[in-house]
Amino acid sequence: MALLEVDNLRVEFPTRRGTLVAVDDVSFAIDEGEVLGVVGESGAGKSLTGTAIIGLLEPPGRVAGGEIRLEGKRIDKLPPDQMRRIRGAKIGAIFQDPLTSLNPLYRIGTQIVETVLTHTDLTPTKARMRALELLKEVGIPAAEHRIDHYPHQLSGGMRQRVVIALALCANPRLIIADEPTTALDVSIQAQILALLRRLGRDHGTAVMLVTHDMGVIAETAHRVAVMYAGRIAEIGAVRQVVGRPRHPYTVGLMGSIPAVGRDQERLTQIDGAMPRLTDIPRGCAFNPRCPHAFDRCFADRPDPIAMADGKVACWRFDQAEAAAEVGHA
Amino acid sequence: MAAFIVRRLIQATLVMLVVALIAFLLFNYVGDPINNMVGQDTSAVEREQLREQLGLNDPFYIQFGRFVEHILEGNFGRSYRQSRPVEDMIADYLPATLELAVVSAMMALVFGVAMGVYTALKRYSAFSQVLMTVSLIGVSLPTFLIGIILIQIFAVELHWLPPQGRVGGEDDLVHIGWWTTGLLSWEGWRRIILPAITLGLFQMTLIMRLVRAEMLEVLRTDFIKFARARGLSDRSVHFGHALKNTLVPVITITGLQFGTIIAFAIITERVFNWPGVGQMFLDAVIHVDIPVMAAYLVLIAMVFVVVNLVVDILYFVVDPRLRVERSTTGH
The missing domain is CATH 1.10.3720.10 (MetI-like)
Structure with missing residues (x-):
């Protein structure tokens, strides 16, 4: 049994002009100690998937279908108070901007102690010792000194470490990291990613790493899910998806990444833009931009098709189509 | 922070001085203070004596200085109507x-x-x-x-x-x-x-x-x-x-x-x-x-x-x- 299982998750936003489906029929699983990268453009639904898992969708957004199971137990229908106990305790979350994730009016030690006290039975003195341990664990130098600092006295990288320390307070089984390095310098970025990887190795913590940066995924994740217009386009092992992408969208994404040492005249780019949620085309959402689109892509929506080492939501990989193509040839 | 408070105190003092100036002008130039204090049958000589005695013939800045000094001492003068110290009122x-x-x-x-x-x-x-x-x-x-x-x-x-x-x-x-x-x-x-x-x-x-x-x-x-x-x-x-x-x-x-x-x-x-x-x-x-x-x-x-x-x-x-x-x- 995987640590986290998401089945056919659907997130809707009712609006005056009809219901927007921001996340549609998304399924994946994360094992203990595994880093799953979720990649996609802005608006692909990757952050919302993470937000839905921790139960913090902003109303009127809501989980309209599917199941989310943590350690085999459903958590998507829990009453708010029980869900709150899971947040922070079993699932930690890290958000994009460390500069704004910390309350500017409280010392970082106070914020960590507060979180520790919420999830454990420790005394305040013990909680402070735990806070010190956490700060050391995430690599904050002179933690004894830093613990009494206010967020504005720390650099961006330091603040993101504090944010990670806060997410780790109660030894969660899963950490959802939403663009944890986007706001940071490249050198700091590498350190933070290394820290996340180490968590999986040392504590068996699973990480769902949401990012738009394929480079970050390739460096950090074990498996990767590529999202497009609210759906999963392709999911599989990093080596597979990055090395031999199948979905035309993933192929396009890979073509747009500059690689040192690769003999490449120029970067390719995917023509057009991701459709808005209000006008997702019939059939495959990627069909307007797909160089390989054929009749069926404009008629039916492809569900993820299981392959040897992953899944691809593309009709070109349907058994019947594959057979037909072979027949043509 | 101390520097900030000192700066604010200086500003506050300036504001109070300006207000005191307005109050002082009100005092001295809205109507004649002597007229407000004495009866109709007071002679011109007596008025002039009183004026001299109250320092109303001194130059403007001396009068203003005296006014501020009095305020600092908590002395706001006497009410014309109740003829008792304003600070008591x-x-x-x-x-x-x-x-x-x-x-x-x-x-x-x-x-x-x-x-x-x-x-x-x-x-x-x-x-x-x-x-x-x-x-x-x-x-x-x-x-x-x-x-x-x-x-x-x-x-x-x-x-x-x-x-x-x-x-x-x-x-x-x-x-x-x-x-x-x-x-x-x-x-x-x-x-x-x-x-x-x-x-x-x-x-x-x-x-x-x-x-x-x-x-x-x-x-x-x-x-x-x-x-x-x-x-x-x-x-x-x-x-x-x-x-x-x-x-x-x-x-x-x-x-x-x-x-x-x-x-x-x-x-x-x-x-x-x-x-x-x-x-x-x-x-x-x-x-x-x-x-x-x-x-x-x-x-x-x-x-x-x-x-x-x-x-x-x-x-x-x-x-x-x-x-x-x-x-x-x-x-």
Whole structure:
């Protein structure tokens, strides 16, 4: 049994002009100690998937279908108070901007102690010792000194470490990291990613790493899910998806990444833009931009098709189509 | 921080000097002070003697210097009408105004913040909508009208509360040094309720709307989302994290409004026949009692300056970002 299982998750936003489906029929699983990268453009639904898992969708957004199971137990229908106990305790979350994730009016030690006290039975003195341990664990130098600092006295990288320390307070089984390095310098970025990887190795913590940066995924994740217009386009092992992408969208994404040492005249780019949620085309959402689109892509929506080492939501990989193509040839 | 306070003190002193100058000009150039002091049958020679004796023939800056010196000594001159020291009159009237102002400011703050938080957290509830609508009335009705309506309802129709005055009898007033307080007796509290509501209603609705807007703003921030993601309880998120971040603007407005409350007390005091400095000032205006008017001017200016200074210092208490860094930041 995987640590986290998401089945056919659907997130809707009712609006005056009809219901927007921001996340549609998304399924994946994360094992203990595994880093799953979720990649996609802005608006692909990757952050919302993470937000839905921790139960913090902003109303009127809501989980309209599917199941989310943590350690085999459903958590998507829990009453708010029980869900709150899971947040922070079993699932930690890290958000994009460390500069704004910390309350500017409280010392970082106070914020960590507060979180520790919420999830454990420790005394305040013990909680402070735990806070010190956490700060050391995430690599904050002179933690004894830093613990009494206010967020504005720390650099961006330091603040993101504090944010990670806060997410780790109660030894969660899963950490959802939403663009944890986007706001940071490249050198700091590498350190933070290394820290996340180490968590999986040392504590068996699973990480769902949401990012738009394929480079970050390739460096950090074990498996990767590529999202497009609210759906999963392709999911599989990093080596597979990055090395031999199948979905035309993933192929396009890979073509747009500059690689040192690769003999490449120029970067390719995917023509057009991701459709808005209000006008997702019939059939495959990627069909307007797909160089390989054929009749069926404009008629039916492809569900993820299981392959040897992953899944691809593309009709070109349907058994019947594959057979037909072979027949043509 | 010390440097900041010193700078603010210098500014405050400058402001007070300018106000003193205005008060002084009022004193000396609105009408003839001698005319105001002596009877019609005083001879020109006597007038000139008095003028010389009072130093009114000295150059302008010497007179102004003397005026400031007197103010610093707490000497505001003698009232033309009551012919007793103005500072004694202020000592008589000020406690009533300050008690009214403090009670109504406290009421505005406590209820305003509570209602602001409530309407922000339960945005779509029916009660929130009612509060928001009623608050519009509070913002738009003039003070005297609110006072008269309250008297009509609670004093005239229902007979629940007395319509006017600070005390029922001398027994209700307790003397502590020169300070007299009505807040140590039940009757005193009964009498302060209506004027305090009248005076504080506008401020209460203002604070409520401000707290609501600030709360909604803060609740959208990343650190609130992150606080929720950490599994903190709603109470801790709302009051520990969100409310504290709304405090800076609330302190500013409350502070400034406290000055306004004292200044606007004139109308409320009139409506409820409350024996405060506002009434004293109105009497002074009617009888052209210039020293009293000048003293009132200086007094109100001082309240504003002191409140502003306190507000500035409170910023430092609330927001650590404004304090001097104890160490430099580094990667």
